[in-house]
Structures are given as C-alpha cells and as structure tokens.
Amino acid sequence: MKFIHDENFAKKAKALQKPLKHETRHPKSIVRIERDETAFQSLRAVKVKDLAFPLTLYSGQSVVLDFGDHCVGYLHYALNHLPLHITDSPVSLEFTFGEFPYEIIKSPEEYIGELGNGWLQNETRNIVFTPYTGALERRYSFRYLKIERIDTAKFPILVADLYADCTSAVRLSDARKFDIPDATLEKIYDMSVKTLKECEQDVFEDGPKRDRRLWIGDLRLQALTDNVTFRNEDLVKRCIYLFSAYRSDTRFVAQCVFPDSSPYVYEWLFFDYSLFYISCVYDFVTEYDDLSFVKETYPMALEQAERVWVVFINQREELNASFIDWCKGLDKSVAMLGVFIYTMKQLVSLAKKIGEEYEFLEKRIEKVSETLLSHFFSEKGLFVTENGQISWHSQIWAVLANVLPKEKNVGILEKMKNSDLEFYPHTPYMMHYYLEALYSCGLKDEAIREIKSYWGKFVDYNFDCCPEIFNSSDHFESPYGAPEINSACHAWSCTPAYWIYRYYHE
Amino acid sequence: MKFIHDENFAKKAKALQKPLKHETRHPKSIVRIERDETAFQSLRAVKVKDLAFPLTLYSGQSVVLDFGDHCVGYLHYALNHLPLHITDSPVSLEFTFGEFPYEIIKSPEEYIGELGNGWLQNETRNIVFTPYTGALERRYSFRYLKIERIDTAKFPILVADLYADCTSAVRLSDARKFDIPDATLEKIYDMSVKTLKECEQDVFEDGPKRDRRLWIGDLRLQALTDNVTFRNEDLVKRCIYLFSAYRSDTRFVAQCVFPDSSPYVYEWLFFDYSLFYISCVYDFVTEYDDLSFVKETYPMALEQAERVWVVFINQREELNASFIDWCKGLDKSVAMLGVFIYTMKQLVSLAKKIGEEYEFLEKRIEKVSETLLSHFFSEKGLFVTENGQISWHSQIWAVLANVLPKEKNVGILEKMKNSDLEFYPHTPYMMHYYLEALYSCGLKDEAIREIKSYWGKFVDYNFDCCPEIFNSSDHFESPYGAPEINSACHAWSCTPAYWIYRYYHE
Secondary structure, three states, X not given: OOEEEOHHHXXXXXXXXXXXXXXXXXXXXXXXXXXXXOOHHHEEEEEEEEOOOOEEEOOOOEEEEEEEEEEEEEEEEEEXXXXXXXXXXXXXXXXXXXXXXXXXXXXXXXXXXXXXXXXXXXXXXXXXXXXXXXXXXXXXXXXXXXXXXXXXXXXXXXXXXXXXXXXXXXXXXXXXXXXXXXXXXXXXXXXXHHHHHHHEOOOEOOEOOOEOOEEHHHHHHHHHHHHHOOOOHHHHHHHHHHHHHEEEOOOOEOOEEOXXXXXXXXXXXXXXXXXXXXXXXXXXXXXXXXXXXXXXXXXXXXXXXXXXXXXXXXXHHHHHXXXXXXXXXXXXXXXXXXXXXXXXXXXXXXXXHOOOOOHHHHXXXXXXXXXXXXXXXXXXXXXXXXXOOOEHHHXXXXXXXXXXXXXXXXXXXXXXXXXOOOEOXXXXXXHHHHHHHHHHOOOHHXXXXXXXXXXXXXXXXOOOOOOOOOOOOOOOOOOOOOHHHOOOOOHXXXXXXXXXXXXXXX | OOEEEOHHHHHHHHHXXXXXXXXXXXXXXXXXXXXXXXXXXXXXXXXXXXXXXXXXXXXXXXXXXXXXXXXXXXXXXXXXXXXXXXXXXXXXXXXXEEOOHHHHHOOHHHOOOOOOHHHOOEEEEEEOOOOEEEEOOOOEXXXXXXXXXXXXXXXXXXXXXEEEEEEEOOOHHHOOOOOOXXXXXXXXXXXXXXXXXXXXXXXXXXXXXXXXXXXXXXHHHHHHHHHHOOOOHHHHHHHHHHHHHEEEOOOOEOOEEOOOOOOOOOOOOOHHHHHHHHHHHHHHHHHHOOHHHXXXXXXXXXXXXXXXHHHHHHOHHHXXXXXXXXXXXXXOHXXXXXXXXXXXXXXXXXXXXXXXXXXXXXXXXXXHHHHHHHHHEOOOOOEOOOOOOOEHHHHHHHHHHOOOOHHHHHHHHHHHHHOOOOEOOOOHHHHHHHHHHXXXXXXXXXXXXXXXXXXXHHHHOOOOOOXXXXXXXXXXXXXXXXXXXXXXXXXXXXXXXXXXXXXXXX
C-alpha cells in the first residue's frame, strides 16, 4: 500500500495554517451528577455551589466542576498545601473530562467500544512538590471535569487555581449576526455556531473530543455553515488543499486526512466522501468565486468522478462501500447513485466555469439517471433497492439527484415521511441532506419545522453543542458500541445555522 | 503550631545552591523478571536481548528495560508510528520504574504501606499524535523500567527512543580514588560512592526514590563520606544552613527539612536527630577548619544541647522519642544518653575552638555519664534499660559516649556480639555507629570484617547501591509495611567508603 503525497498542495495547505486564538475559561460551579428521568441519558448535573478557589481535597475525595459551557482546550492547574501542612508524599490526581455527565460517571474499565479506549478522556498526574503549577499536554473537549484524589496520604491538598486554555481558529464574536425572530431557532442557530467554532481548529475537525482530524463529509457541511457565519475562507481552502495533498494510491480522495503526520491517510475509503471533494470545491467557488482555485483542483475533482464511474460500470454493487449514514443494515446502492449524479452535476458546473469539456459528463449523468429511474423507482412512487429495501436515504439522495420533476420529488418526500420506514436518518449529518432535499423542493417551512423538531430537542435538553448522533428513543445509541465515546460536539450537526440563515435571507 | 524561619540562614543556603550535573543514559537491554531463590527477594532480571530502538508495541504488550545501573533522573521518550500505520487513536502507556525487580512486578493496587502510595513509581501517559517527543515531569529513581501499552487500539506503535536525563550534584569521576587491594572492599567502596552520588542532588537526599528531602541523620553520614570522596563542601554547608533556617518553634532542629516549599519542616521531632546538628557542625569544622562557620552556627548547636538537657532533667522517659534505628520494641533510653554525651563532647570541642564557655557543659556530661553508669551498667558488663532490655543499640551508644576505659568498651562490644540479643541493628545507619564504636576501640580490622560481612552481601546480590534496610533473613522487611516502597539507594548506608578510606589512610 502506497500513498500519493503532493508536495505542492501540502505547501499551499501549510502556508494557510494560522495561529489559534486562545481564551481562558474558569469553571463556574461544583455540581453533583444525579439521576433524572427527564434529562438526556437520565443524568443531570445539579449545581451544589458556586466555585471558589482554593478547593480542599483529602485522599479519596472528588469533586465535579462545571465550566458552564462546552470547552475545547488545555487544562492548567495549580496545587498548594495548607500553610502548616507539608506535602509529605506525591499527590495523585485523576482527571476525568466529560462533554456529557455520562462520561463523568462511566468507569473507563467498563469500556467495550470499538474505537481505541485512548479516546476516553482521563489522565492521572503525580505531583511531588507544592506549590505546583502545570498543565496537561493533551487537549480535551468537555464541559464537566471530575477531579479525584487517588493517593493515600493523609494531608489535605489545595487546588489553588484551575482553568482551561481554550483554542479555536475563530471567536464566537466573529460570527455574522442577524435577527432571528423565533426564540427556538435562535437558540439552535447559536448552538450550531458554537459547535462550528469548537470544531474549527488547525483544521475543521469532525468533533474536537475524538479523531482530531479532517473528514471530508464533515468539512463540506462545516464549510457551508462557515460561509454564512465565520467566513474563514483560508481554513476552508487549507482543508481542501490537504485533501488534495494526501490521497491513497488508488487516486481516490481519502475519507479523512490526519494533518499532523505521515502517512496522513488511511487505505480505507468511502466513495461518497471521495465525491464530496467535488462538492467542497463547488461550494467554495460558489461562495468565493475563486476561478484559479477551480483550475488547481479540477483535475482531482474530475479524477474522483472518473474513478467512481469505473466502479459504476464494472462493479456497481461495490458502491455500497460508502458512508451515507450510521444506519445499520442500510442498502446504500440507490443513495450512492444519487450522490454520484448530484456531484457530477456540480462537476459539470465547475467544468463550464473554467472552459473544460463537460459533454461526456452530461452523458454519464444521463446514463446513471436512467439506471436510477428504470431500475429503482417503483410504481409505488418510492425508490426501492434491489433487495427491496425502501429507506429515507434512497429517497433523499434520489431527490437531490434531481432526476424527476419537482412535484414528483415533493411527492416522494411526502410519501417517505408518511410511510413508516424502518431505515431513517440516524445522524444530524443525514438530516442535513434531508433538509437540502426539502429546500430543493421549495419546502423551506417544512425544513424549518424539521429543524425545530430535531435540533429543538437539543435545546430542550440544554445541550451546549450539537452532538454526533441523536436518537430521541435511545439516548445510548452509539455507532461505536459505547455511548461514552460519542461526540457531544460534532461538526456535521452544525448546519441548521446554514439553513436558518438561508431561510431568512433568500 | 508555628515554625521559626531564619531568613538570614535561608539566604545563605540559597546562595550555595548550584545547577545540577546532567548525564544521558540509555537502557542497555530487555529483561524478564524471573523467580530465582538465590537472588535478592527471589527475583532476578534475566537478560532477553540487547536493546535496539525502535521497539514495537501492540496493545496489551509490555517490555521491561534494564538501564544497567541505578539511575536518578527524568525519563524522555519518543514515539512513532510504522510508515504505513496511522496513529488512529491515543496511545496509552504505563511506565513502572523499579530500583529492584520487585517493584516492577508488584501491582500498585496491592499496596498496603503506611507511607502515601504517591511514592510508588508509576505514571500513565496518553499520546494523541505521533511522532511524539516528550518527558515525564517527575524525577524517578530506578534501574528497571516496564512499559506497558494499555490502550486497546489495534495499530502498532514504535518506541523510537528512550533515555534518562540523570542528575546529581557530582560526577562519579569527581570522587577521590585510591588503591583498595581487597576486591570485595573495592566493590563496597564503589557501591558506597555511587549511592552517595545518587543522593547528592539539590540537597543531600536520604534516598532519591522517596522523600526527596534532607534528613539530618542521613546528612551527617553523607557529609562524613563526602569529605573523603567528592568533597562537596558547599553542599554540606548549604544543608547545615537549611537546618539552621527552618526549625520548629520549640527551637529544636527538625529531623528533616523540605527544601522546596514552606512550611519546610514538620512539627514532629527526634531528639537524637536534633543533637546531630552539633555533630554536623563538628564534622564540618574538623574537615574544613572554618571557624567563622562555627561562630555562625554555635548558638543553634548549644540550643539543642540546652533543650535536650531540660528534657533529661524533667522527663527523661521522653527521650525515647528519638530515632536510633528502625527496630521494633527498642527501648531507646540508654542509647539516647549515649547520643547526648557523644554530642555534648563535640559541643565542648566547638566551644573551645571559638572561646565560648564550656565548663557548664562538662559538668552536664559528668552528670549524664554518672546516670548512665550508675543506673544502667549492670554487673553482667552490659548496659540494661529500666525495663530490662539489653540491646546492641544501648551498648554501641554507651561505648560511643566513651565513659568507660577503652578495655571495658572493647569488652562490652565483644560480649554484645557473643550474646544472642533480640535487639540488634536493623539498618545500615545503625551499622555505621557500630563501626564507629569498633574504630573508637581500635578494632579497625573487626570493623572491616563487619563491613565485608554486612555490605558484602550487597555485592553478592549484585546491588547497584546500598539500600535503606537489609535483613538477610527477611528480604521483605520494611519499616513501612510494604517492601516495594523501601529505598534501594539510601544515603545512610554509604559510609563504608568513609571507613574504608580511614582504614587505608590512618
């Protein structure tokens, strides 16, 4: 297995790297995690008292601090002894960070998730001398912090100070503001902007708690939202350059890039994600009208279409090796045809902008559209996969492919909603494409209702940010077999800000 | 409880603080800890192979490294991924440091010692990105290092480099050298010098693994040994100044000083240790002939004698609140009279040097000597405490008090050795005073035989340094209820270098 590293693009990406912005945030209060059936995951952080330093800790004692809002940053802390107490032996502290209360109470020993347990947010430190001032090297993503004193020495210790040095490429105050007359929508908008801000770091991270890398599916949605909020043009460009710089030797754009070290990419690919490279370039030029950027990146965009075309012609069933959504048992074949047509149309638009040939692409669009309609559009008025599966995903992507007249598309979305389908969106990410399908059919009000119904629950539950995954009937659903590793602040769920902006500005 | 902080002495101590010397040491080999009834604690580190970086570690794997000799320093390490493997999730490493193999295999969860478990030598670190280069903040004392990969991620990780940045106030090559014709004695001498070197840091530490503070009982023996080896005059002076600077408000010199932060001393005191302040000054001026130093410190030295005199007069039984030795059930009363007379004689010598009154001190010596002989010297020719206890400790300190003619002292030591006494020296520290008793009686050859018999076992067991405690019939004896917390490199056991030097130079 080899990888393609394009030094030219890598340099361009590097040149756009900028220092992060820092903000110091102190915890606000001491809380107790209590069971409450009305709270998310039946857990609520109940305030015990305002926080005032110093905090005294004896062996075996612990305290849960609430920072009052989601933080992404580095923990700094200072310890001291009481005036007449010597630090007779090292003090051992266990720090447990949580975006949600569940992470605070869930024992790391019980972790059975598929992802490496290194992502669990805990650290132990042994401090030999006091007064001590230090910091944890690793960046954490959290609102709550539990500190437990795990050494057995009998003297008390003081936490003299403790704060998070929070980082982001942007400041909340940088975001474009406008009047949102609906209070719930305003809260959803703010939550989305906060989520995006937390994820805008050295790259657009998918979620700052885990991964800390650049996923193209997330990038596309983040860039769309950034366009109407922070307008961090350079970071979007930097991230597209990174995908251009690091690819697998199959020439597909990787589903994610590790910006920090070689080999930068995995062997593993999602076809839909590779095609979204086209969308990223398309969205960027639509927003910033940068034709030279299209010229630079068009060859790679075309290559994605070419590579997927080969798969379509020869082994269409392989297209299931795509992401689409975290939805168990989903047959992705129809949705992938939709993604293909959707992105090919964007590619044609790019080709036209810079005077490249596009007729052959249009022929392919025609061919795939014909396949989509003749093989999969049933007389019931819904798209059905070869194995008979009728999913929201198939309908949404077929609508986004825009191969039927508008009224038919409207009918599909209506029928889809009114049928009790087993396969429905499991992530805010897939919800975004549902919203796009509604907008594309002129159903903006319906889209806003969906936003208020889906993201409104996050407001009801007092979330700080939009999570990676949300299932109102199972708060413990996890794509990784362990809800404590789920991300409570995830970029692909930040697009309501984009849709709300469009709602009030179009 | 208040403490006396003398700023003048504190400044003098600070002025003598010097940067430490650094030495980089790489591990030599990979070892396996095996049971071996002929080894110390029945555990032997058996070489598996020479160490060559990089080391590959998968989840759950561990490796034990042997640095080839005792180290005191900071661990630096570098991690990397294999060329085609991404560090997909944080790598968690558990580091366990051991002076002896026992510390490597003993689980920290099983610790039941009386000292704070913060002294156990282990750390966990979570590394998010590779290549990584970093270091542990805490200084460790070790020869062996176990590294265990405790995260669950499936990719391998490389330990690309790893070394100890070792520190000491001196270099081994600074030590005075001379020919020692006896091979065992030479090894004991080298081991003693190595032990002293490891303990000479920012102060004379008692043992670099634990405590990291200045104990006056240890200081006295270290300074004696340093006088004939490294001759680090400034460090000895700095340490005596520290004891002068920080005292309890009872005006007693503390048993130990924490040089790093207030309140610097405990409330807790040992009467013998307070009196050894006199010995420290006495030894220093005997070696370096610095009369102005005697003038500075004499008031404090005198104060110790005065304070103990008050206790002797009023509540003699309280003198048991002394250290003397780690020997359970020991009645320290007779030994303490010996210590008192021994140090009072040194005080008289100091007084004479600087023209201070000393006659009243001589009268007190006479009085205490009289008590010692009339109350405790039995017709059997041995010293017996009021409750009838006959210990080595009583005999040794009575001999060192030098209140009987030399031939009687010789007889006491002989009788002591030939009686099967229940209470005998449990520490190399107490052994030092036994050796001094032998020397004071002109029994130098006997002293050297004792050194070869006692410290020679350390050579037989291939120790790197002289330990805090050694009982050949119970390798797991621990004054703290947990042998893993014992120190394998302890200053108070380094005095054979002093005695061997004197043996060949007097």
